[in-house]
Amino acid sequence: MSTVDLIASVALVLGALMSLLAGIAVLRFPDTMSRIHAATKPQVLGIMLLMLGVGLRLGSPAVIGMLVLIVVLQFVTAPVSAHLTVRVAYRHATDDQDVVGAADPAGATTVARPPGTADAGSADAGSADAGSADAGSADAGSADAGSAGAGSPTAGSFEVGSVTIDDKPAADGGPAQMAQAVADENARGNPDVDPDEAR
Amino acid sequence: MMLTLLIAGLLFAGGAACAAVRLVRGPTQIDRAVALDVMLAIVVGVIVLLAAVSDSSITLVIAVVVSLLGFIGSAGLAKLLPRDRR
Numbered sequence: 444m445s446t447v448d449l450i451a452s453v454a455l456v457l458g459a460l461m462s463l464l465a466g467i468a469v470l471r472f473p474d475t476m477s478r479i480h481a482a483t484k485p486q487v488l489g490i491m492l493l494m495l496g497v498g499l500r501l502g503s504p505a506v507i508g509m510l511v512l513i514v515v516l517q518f519v520t521a522p523v524s525a526h527l528t529v530r531v532a533y534r535h536a537t538d539d540q541d542v543v544g545a546a547d548p549a550g551a552t553t554v555a556r557p558p559g560t561a562d563a564g565s566a567d568a569g570s571a572d573a574g575s576a577d578a579g580s581a582d583a584g585s586a587d588a589g590s591a592g593a594g595s596p597t598a599g600s601f602e603v604g605s606v607t608i609d610d611k612p613a614a615d616g617g618p619a620q621m622a623q624a625v626a627d628e629n630a631r632g633n634p635d636v637d638p639d640e641a642r
Numbered sequence: 643m644m645l646t647l648l649i650a651g652l653l654f655a656g657g658a659a660c661a662a663v664r665l666v667r668g669p670t671q672i673d674r675a676v677a678l679d680v681m682l683a684i685v686v687g688v689i690v691l692l693a694a695v696s697d698s699s700i701t702l703v704i705a706v707v708v709s710l711l712g713f714i715g716s717a718g719l720a721k722l723l724p725r726d727r728r
Contacts, residue, residue, distance in 0.1 A: 466657030
């Protein structure tokens with residue numbers, strides 16, 4: 444067994460070890476989020492190590508091209524599929540109980556929201572939010588900031604945008620459109636998270 | 643290379659067995675989807691390992707197809723899973 448074969452064997456065994464670790468983690472980890480986190484490891488690092496082993500073992504250019512194709516496909520598709528799965532798991536988790544934890548930004552903002560703006564945020568019609576943003580008054584801007592903070596992690600940057608609405612009414616085209624987009628995303632993406640948590 | 647096949651095959655089998663236990667036991671359907679994803683990654687790994695051991699590059703085409711099918715299956719499950727009321 445030559446040196447290249449030895450390195451290929453080590454890479455193959457390390458890739459197989461990565462999938463054993465993923466299996467143990469999927470079996471042992473306590474909740475769905477951490478299981479998904481651990482399940483992505485053999486799909487990227489394990490596949491990469493295995494492809495390194497095969498590429499060292501069979502060295503022809505056609506084989507190398509196919510291995511690079513597999514690695515690139517895994518690199519593109521593994522984060523996307525993990526993100527889709529995590530989004531569904533998050534919606535299922537926040538549907539009826541708060542299993543994600545107290546550090547959850549959406550839940551914290553929903554709890555800390557004042558009661559006057561709470562029903563405006565939970566009704567969440569896109570046209571109503573856009574109208575109040577076009578009016579440009581101070582309390583309309585703050586209500587929009589509260590309703591936008593219910594579902595999106597961009598709440599901090601958006602509050603800065605609403606402050607600039609109050610100062611300069613000529614520049615409210617961009618932030619108003621952003622408010623419309625955020626409100627539409629909230630109304631369309633998760634239609635029943637907000638009414639469930641507002642009750 | 644036979645020793646590599648033995649060790650890596652045992653590691654793959656252990657990982658697949660753990661994922662199968664999670665597939666049977668999993669409290670939600672999402673856990674089962676994740677376990678299936680891990681098992682599909684292990685299938686790709688076994689195909690690649692067999693290609694490396696047997697010095698033939700024909701089965702690598704199957705690895706490409708299976709890795710693409712894994713993405714399509716995972717994305718489809720994420721789109722189409724019903725909301726289970728516990």
